Amino acid sequence: MEGVSRLKGGRVAGRANSAPAGRVRALAAVELRRMMRAPGTLVGVVGFLILLAVGHWSYWTTLPPRPEDDRLFVWAYIVAMCGMLRFGLAEDRELAIDEYLVPNLISPLRYALSKLLATTAMLGVFGAGAFACAAAASAGDLQYAAWYTVLMTLVVWMLLPALLLVEICIDTRYPALFVLLAFVATLIVGRLMLGPVAIVRLLGLDVERYVYASLGPLGVRALVSGWLLVVLYPLCRLRLVGRAGWSWAGA
Amino acid sequence: MVHVSGGLSGAVPELRLDGVSVRQGRRLVVEDLTWAHAAGRIAWLVGENGTGKSSLLRVMAGRARPSAGTVTLRDPAGRTRERIYYKPAMRLPGGVRAQEWSRLMDRLAGLGAAEVEEPLAALRPDVPADRLLGRVSTGEAKRMLLEALLRKPVPFVFLDEPYEHLSGRARGALTEALVARARTAVVVVATNQPIPAHAAGPVVQLDGERPVVLEPEEAPWKG
Numbered sequence: 001m002e003g004v005s006r007l008k009g010g011r012v013a014g015r016a017n018s019a020p021a022g023r024v025r026a027l028a029a030v031e032l033r034r035m036m037r038a039p040g041t042l043v044g045v046v047g048f049l050i051l052l053a054v055g056h057w058s059y060w061t062t063l064p065p066r067p068e069d070d071r072l073f074v075w076a077y078i079v080a081m082c083g084m085l086r087f088g089l090a091e092d093r094e095l096a097i098d099e100y101l102v103p104n105l106i107s108p109l110r111y112a113l114s115k116l117l118a119t120t121a122m123l124g125v126f127g128a129g130a131f132a133c134a135a136a137a138s139a140g141d142l143q144y145a146a147w148y149t150v151l152m153t154l155v156v157w158m159l160l161p162a163l164l165l166v167e168i169c170i171d172t173r174y175p176a177l178f179v180l181l182a183f184v185a186t187l188i189v190g191r192l193m194l195g196p197v198a199i200v201r202l203l204g205l206d207v208e209r210y211v212y213a214s215l216g217p218l219g220v221r222a223l224v225s226g227w228l229l230v231v232l233y234p235l236c237r238l239r240l241v242g243r244a245g246w247s248w249a250g251a
Numbered sequence: 252m253v254h255v256s257g258g259l260s261g262a263v264p265e266l267r268l269d270g271v272s273v274r275q276g277r278r279l280v281v282e283d284l285t286w287a288h289a290a291g292r293i294a295w296l297v298g299e300n301g302t303g304k305s306s307l308l309r310v311m312a313g314r315a316r317p318s319a320g321t322v323t324l325r326d327p328a329g330r331t332r333e334r335i336y337y338k339p340a341m342r343l344p345g346g347v348r349a350q351e352w353s354r355l356m357d358r359l360a361g362l363g364a365a366e367v368e369e370p371l372a373a374l375r376p377d378v379p380a381d382r383l384l385g386r387v388s389t390g391e392a393k394r395m396l397l398e399a400l401l402r403k404p405v406p407f408v409f410l411d412e413p414y415e416h417l418s419g420r421a422r423g424a425l426t427e428a429l430v431a432r433a434r435t436a437v438v439v440v441a442t443n444q445p446i447p448a449h450a451a452g453p454v455v456q457l458d459g460e461r462p463v464v465l466e467p468e469e470a471p472w473k474g
Contacts, residue, residue, distance in 0.1 A: 026358040030344075030351055037346035037383075092344075099314075100341040104334075104400060105359040 023106055024114045031088060031118035036125075040174055044083025045126075049133065051076035056137040068209065070148055073134055077152040078180065080126065085156065085176040087115045089167040089236065098240060108237045116229065119160070127153050147210050154218045158204070159183065161228040168232075168239050263290035264326045264406035266311060266437045271320035273306045281307050282460040283320070290406070292467070293433045293450050296441040298457030304441040305338065305411050307457065311439055312336040312409035324437075326406045334407035335400045339415045343392045345385025349378045356399035367402055370427035373420075374398040390416045401428055408438045415444075426450050 035041060055072025092098040102111045127149050134145035159179050166175040166182075190199030200206050204217035266288045273281040280303025288294045296304045309315040311322055314336055324331040343352065357363040364375065375398045376391040384392065393416045401408070408429075414422050426447045429438050433452070446454075451467040 023358055026355050030347055030355045033348075033351060034344055034346040095342040095344060096338065096340045097342065097344055099336075099338070100396060100400070101359070103332075104336060105356075105403065 021110075024110045024117065027101075027106060027111070027114035028117035028121065031114055032121050032125075034088065035084065035086070035118060035122050038084065038086075038173075040086075041084040044080040045129075047083060048076045048080035048130065051079055052133055052137055059138075071138070071144075073130075073144075073148045074152065077130060077148075077156075080130070081156055082174065082176045082180055084122065084126065085119070085163060085179075086173065087119050087164060087167050087175075089115060089164075089239070090171045090175060091173050093239075094171055094173075102240050108240045109233070111240070112233060112236055123153060123156060143210055147212070150212070151207060151215060151218070154215060154222045155205075157222040158218065158225045161225050161232055164229060164232050164236065168235055261325065262327055263435065264324070264437045265289045266294075266407070266439070267323040267325070268311070269321045269323070271307075271310065271317045271322060273303055273310050273315075274318045275301075275303060275306050279318070279460055281457065281462055284455070284462050285320075286455060286462075286464050288437060288439070288453060290433060290436050290438075292452035293429050294437070294439045294452050295446055295454045296439065296457065297443065297446070297454055300443065302457040302459075304443075304457055307455075307462075308409050308411050308439060308441045309336075312407075324407055328406065330406050333403075333405040334409065335403055335405050336409045336411075337397060337400055337413060338411040339393075339413075341396055343384040343387070343395060345383060347384050348380065349382045349384060349387065349395075350380035352384055352395065353380075356402070360399055360402040362402045362404075367398070370424050370431060371398060371401055373424035374401070374428060376421075390418060390421065393417060394421050397425060401432065406436045408432060408436055410439070411441045412443075413440060414442060422447075 051072045055070070055076065059066055059071045089098065092101075098111070102108050106114075130152070131145045131149040134148060135142055138144050162179045162182060163175050166172070166178045170178060172178065187199060187203075190202065194202065197206075201217075204219075204221045206214070207218065208214040268284050268286045271281065271284045272279060280301075284307070296308060298304050306315065310317045312334055313322070313324075324334070347355075353364055367375070374394050376387070376394045378387050378391055378395070384395075387395070393413075397410075397413055410429075413425060413429075417425060426449075429440065430450050432438055453467060454465040454469075456463040456465060
């Protein structure tokens, strides 16, 4: 069963060796630890805690009736995400570790899956931590802690395709900062062109505090974002193939 | 004219280049190279900096396309997609502990560190398990990268400047491991370091656009 692989001058096609699913989990576990130990994560978590503390300090030192706002939870979450949220593709490119792993040791698809798995796990871990901190700071107001955590998790999930695009295009360790800038620019331009109500509705952000049903439009967008990640995978693979993918033509 | 190294028989993995030209940007660095090499001995790509060794190796490894010509890999077991490629720019991720990396490599390379035999085992540096990879020396990092890659029993191995940053002992271990691997796999090494005499093999010398292919007896062995 002799095999022949020919590479001719022409288009570079991508193909890689296969690997068991356990390798995805193993790589994802290492990626998750990398994310947790990244300096940006520490900065993000500290920023989150400071902003949440400031928000609750202001809340608890106000005489009743107290304002019904997010007590800086949203800003704290944004700061945290700017520091810690990443797939790590751009950082891997900088280290050329993507080219080491793909396809020497793992296929492009499994590499991408492990990145997604690690980022999802990181969002889950941080979400749980944010919920616990918010619950503690609000003296056990679980409704407040849970609703805002779900809101921000959906917002972040909705923006993951933008994060992936940034990492594909720009070599940066802080892609979420670029996403935030793009998001703010979209809001400003959208506000001017469509009006504030329309742009908020378009992004699914017309939510009602503590009403989970009002998160429906945002949930739909987050769901669509999941599919968008799948749609964007070929682009991600192309970026890998440009540096690391197999180039071959079957005999 | 086809330069054949190692006598192609179809019984071992083979690499064949037919009229291959390689560009670095707009500059043509390799023109019309026709060469064939079979497993048995290490093949060396040598030449001064900027002569196109790395570009040619990338083309051989399938990491880039030639501007003209064809690269053919042939393997009696049909594993032509199983290749490893290494370049000196590859670095370890700093936020991972040595033990975590080692476990990951056990899983990805399909061969546990404990199962690795000499001479490859001698390449593995003695790094404390809890040390972050960002704190290991460059030489140790290179050894860890190479050792893990070479654990994978693939029929095609392409290494770009693998001796860079290695100590004398590590160089010896790497050469021994490559000599052993080259018996059953196509091993091509691009280097501008002295080539160890006992690792003699065919040499593709790149000093102009037209590469010169030298057989071991013709090659200017330095080491």
